[in-house]
Amino acid sequence: MRSRQAIPALLVVAFSLTLPRSATAVDGVIEINQARALAGSVTAGDAQGFPVTIDSGGSYRLTGNLSVTGTNGIEVLPTTNGLAVTLDLNGFSITSTEPCTCTGIRVNGQTRVSNGSVRGFMHGVSGPGELWIASTYLAGTGNGYGIDSSGHAEITDSVLEWFASGISVVGVGSLVRGCTTRNNSERGITSGANSLVSGNTVSGSRYAIDVLEGSTVIGNTVYANEIGIVVTSGATLLENNVRANSGYGIFFSGSSSGYARNVLTGNNAGDANPQVTPGGIEIGSNICGTDTVCP
Amino acid sequence: MYVAGTGNGNGIFGSAHAVITDSVVEAFASGIWVDVGSLVRGCTTTGNSDYGIRAGAGSLVTANIASGSFAGIWALEACTVIGNNVSANQYGITAFTGSTLLDNTVRENSVIGIFFAGGPSGYARNVLSFNNGADTNTQVSAGGIEIGTNICGTDTVCP
Numbered sequence: 108m109r110s111r112q113a114i115p116a117l118l119v120v121a122f123s124l125t126l127p128r129s130a131t132a133v134d135g136v137i138e139i140n141q142a143r144a145l146a147g148s149v150t151a152g153d154a155q156g157f158p159v160t161i162d163s164g165g166s167y168r169l170t171g172n173l174s175v176t177g178t179n180g181i182e183v184l185p186t187t188n189g190l191a192v193t194l195d196l197n198g199f200s201i202t203s204t205e206p207c208t209c210t211g212i213r214v215n216g217q218t219r220v221s222n223g224s225v226r227g228f229m230h231g232v233s234g235p236g237e238l239w240i241a242s243t244y245l246a247g248t249g250n251g252y253g254i255d256s257s258g259h260a261e262i263t264d265s266v267l268e269w270f271a272s273g274i275s276v277v278g279v280g281s282l283v284r285g286c287t288t289r290n291n292s293e294r295g296i297t298s299g300a301n302s303l304v305s306g307n308t309v310s311g312s313r314y315a316i317d318v319l320e321g322s323t324v325i326g327n328t329v330y331a332n333e334i335g336i337v338v339t340s341g342a343t344l345l346e347n348n349v350r351a352n353s354g355y356g357i358f359f360s361g362s363s364s365g366y367a368r369n370v371l372t373g374n375n376a377g378d379a380n381p382q383v384t385p386g387g388i389e390i391g392s393n394i395c396g397t398d399t400v401c402p
Numbered sequence: 403m404y405v406a407g408t409g410n411g412n413g414i415f416g417s418a419h420a421v422i423t424d425s426v427v428e429a430f431a432s433g434i435w436v437d438v439g440s441l442v443r444g445c446t447t448t449g450n451s452d453y454g455i456r457a458g459a460g461s462l463v464t465a466n467i468a469s470g471s472f473a474g475i476w477a478l479e480a481c482t483v484i485g486n487n488v489s490a491n492q493y494g495i496t497a498f499t500g501s502t503l504l505d506n507t508v509r510e511n512s513v514i515g516i517f518f519a520g521g522p523s524g525y526a527r528n529v530l531s532f533n534n535g536a537d538t539n540t541q542v543s544a545g546g547i548e549i550g551t552n553i554c555g556t557d558t559v560c561p
Binding site for chain 1: 404426444446448465467469485486487489490505506507509510526527528529531532537550551552553555556557558
């Protein structure tokens with residue numbers, strides 16, 4: 108005979124089976140993989156299939172590769188709890204199986220992405236949210252943006268290739284550090300005013316590094332682009348190695364920008380030609396071609 | 403680490419010999435407050451009402467972005483301040499006696515770009531523009547000693 112005490116417990120079990128379940132959380136981290144993406148309910152607002160919708164702040168982790176066809180991979184919405192979203196790719200990839208005008212990770216709120224790959228989408232990570240990306244590989248299809256953010260952004264230790272624009276972070280005071288961008292047809296790195304761009308390697312773009320006023324550009328390696336570094340007013344350029352760009356190594360537009368300890372060689376069709384445009388102010392020695400006479 | 407406040411208090415408070423790196427601190431009274439002999443590197447402070455970074459004597463403050471404060475970087479005696487981007491504060495960098503300021507980009511701070519307090523400090527290769535309302539106004543206070551070229555406004559005449 109079933110006891111009276113067992114009946115409420117059975118009701119609880121039965122009732123819980125009828126509720127939509129969110130994806131498994133381990134130590135507070137919600138796990139995402141292909142099966143869970145297709146099943147839906149990763150968060151309360153997530154429908155079956157792609158894109159995976161994240162509408163609640165917290166920590167998320169891939170536990171397998173995601174294979175996506177014809178739509179965005181993950182969409183981060185403004186969160187219902189007001190917290191940021193941290194997405195650990197955990198060494199896995201989000202891959203588009205066919206060309207599409209879609210985005211690997213679309214962000215509309217404060218988002219951190221790290222430690223994995225985003226491949227085959229028109230845009231890699233894109234949207235108006237505040238954005239942190241670290242240790243991520245992004246490969247495109249020859250157009251679109253690798254990373255595109257209009258809010259404050261910090262992009263570190265990542266590799267981007269085969270987009271029209273590799274990194275485009277136009278929010279004031281953004282940081283781009285330790286990244287490699289190559290073969291992005293139009294622009295390697297574009298940053299907003301008062302940004303810090305340091306320790307990057309940029310090649311194979313029309314404009315390698317293009318920064319707005321008041322930015323700091325330090326210690327980058329910039330080679331085999333059309334124009335190396337483009338700066339507007341009030342920028343500081345130090346210790347960059349700028350080589351074999353088919354046009355100018357450094358292009359100064361605006362006023363009040365200073366440069367020192369940069370080494371510019373083989374730009375503009377040879378060391379004998381101007382390596383930098385007029386308009387910059389030397390605040391220390393630079394090498395322009397085979398001597399220290401700049402421009 | 404990302405730390406966001408409610409407009410008062412300290413975002414990150416460190417006593418002597420603190421090491422603060424690669425963090426974002428916003429919306430406190432003081433973003434990062436550290437005491438003597440500390441390191442603050444690779445941080446972003448935005449919208450902290452009093453100090454973005456307040457560093458005790460003998461500290462190293464490098465490769466940070468500081469904006470939206472009364473004082474972007476406030477460095478007490480004998481600090482080294484290198485390669486920072488300091489914008490849209492009231493005072494960009496305030497340096498006390500015996501400090502070294504190199505390679506900083508200092509722009510659009512409403513009162514002054516660099517303010518030297520106390521005895522002499524040295525500065526070189528800093529680019530100061532559009533502080534104090536315009537390039538034609540004073541970008542840096544008296545009291546610093548140029549140990550290399552700086553840009554103040556549209557030329558290299560400082561202060």
